[in-house]
Amino acid sequence: MGMETESQFHVLAVDDSLFDRKMIERLLQKSSCQVTTVDSGSKALEFLGLRVDDEDPNVLSTSPHIHQEVEINLIITDYCMPGMTGYDLLKKVKESAAFKSIPVVIMSSENVPARISRCLEEGAEEFFLKPVKLADLTKLKPHMMKTKLKKESEKPAKEEESEISKPGIEEEEAVIEILPLHQELESEQLETMVSSSSNKRKAMEEVISTDRSRPKYNDITTSV
Amino acid sequence: MNTIVAQLQRQFQGYIVSLYQQGYLDNQFTELRKLQDEGSPDFVAEVVSLFFDDCAKLINDMSTSLERPDHVDFKQVDSGVHQLKGSSSSVGARRVKSVCIAFKECCDVQNREGCLRCLQQVDYEYKMLKTKLQDLFNLEQQILQAGGTIPQVSMN
Numbered sequence: 001m002g003m004e005t006e007s008q009f010h011v012l013a014v015d016d017s018l019f020d021r022k023m024i025e026r027l028l029q030k031s032s033c034q035v036t037t038v039d040s041g042s043k044a045l046e047f048l049g050l051r052v053d054d055e056d057p058n059v060l061s062t063s064p065h066i067h068q069e070v071e072i073n074l075i076i077t078d079y080c081m082p083g084m085t086g087y088d089l090l091k092k093v094k095e096s097a098a099f100k101s102i103p104v105v106i107m108s109s110e111n112v113p114a115r116i117s118r119c120l121e122e123g124a125e126e127f128f129l130k131p132v133k134l135a136d137l138t139k140l141k142p143h144m145m146k147t148k149l150k151k152e153s154e155k156p157a158k159e160e161e162s163e164i165s166k167p168g169i170e171e172e173e174a175v176i177e178i179l180p181l182h183q184e185l186e187s188e189q190l191e192t193m194v195s196s197s198s199n200k201r202k203a204m205e206e207v208i209s210t211d212r213s214r215p216k217y218n219d220i221t222t223s224v
Numbered sequence: 225m226n227t228i229v230a231q232l233q234r235q236f237q238g239y240i241v242s243l244y245q246q247g248y249l250d251n252q253f254t255e256l257r258k259l260q261d262e263g264s265p266d267f268v269a270e271v272v273s274l275f276f277d278d279c280a281k282l283i284n285d286m287s288t289s290l291e292r293p294d295h296v297d298f299k300q301v302d303s304g305v306h307q308l309k310g311s312s313s314s315v316g317a318r319r320v321k322s323v324c325i326a327f328k329e330c331c332d333v334q335n336r337e338g339c340l341r342c343l344q345q346v347d348y349e350y351k352m353l354k355t356k357l358q359d360l361f362n363l364e365q366q367i368l369q370a371g372g373t374i375p376q377v378s379m380n
Binding site for chain 2: 017018019020022023026027029030080109130131133
């Protein structure tokens, strides 16, 4: 795949349904993201490089050590999965020192407000109702940008970036300059928020109102 | 050549519009078509095919669970309906989804007769949709073979 854009985000998508994996994969590709799909929470953790002890031992695939130094910019996971649910996965990610900064998004076919707030309180950035649409994925970019910027701010002097394969630092800085205010606001906002706040409530309201605001079909125009 | 393509395109448009109007498809099918492009030219057909395979399998499993009146595994049926509802929703298979909603209600109150009726209905609906979409895809192929492009159908 030709990658002209330097900032290609890599998303790890988790869903036990083959059908849903195919859907989310295409949606993400169409949004210019690199995608890796796995069919369970334990496989997701394995892919990230976390040890899986008490989980399903059958999870281990052909290669003995899947310890990948892959930079994942976002994890999007289904809520209802056998074994480890999306919520369990979210918790495990947020509890891990190495990966808690990775934004996590939960998907579910059921609109259960208690479930939504539980996930948001546990640290999920967004909660998407299935079927997920292309428009929903535009909400992901700010969260993924945060991780890239965070990494940049953590390594100010380094000129060689092993994790992020970019042609040159100058271009990276240019990206930061183009969106300074928006990004700064985002990270400030999120740092001052300890538990659920208006930001997250907004996400929940947004999510719940998605159903109602979906355009009712009354007219079709066709164009060739 | 041009007239043939135009004719086929009109036919296609008319057909897909009718599918929406008759409630076979909903907005989500439009969303699905947005995901198809030169890089993934068969995406819709692939996804739809996966969906129909799922339907066949789930219906078969649920049928087995509902078979014996004295020994119905409603949990299994519920799981099947849940999956079917999810995938039909993602594909835009509106009628199939509607039946799933009714199906779930029967399952929730453990109404075996109701479940059997819904099962039959969902079987009918998915097969019906399968034929309709096959016709639609055939029209698409004809357009492409005639050198034309497949019209975008947008809803307001």
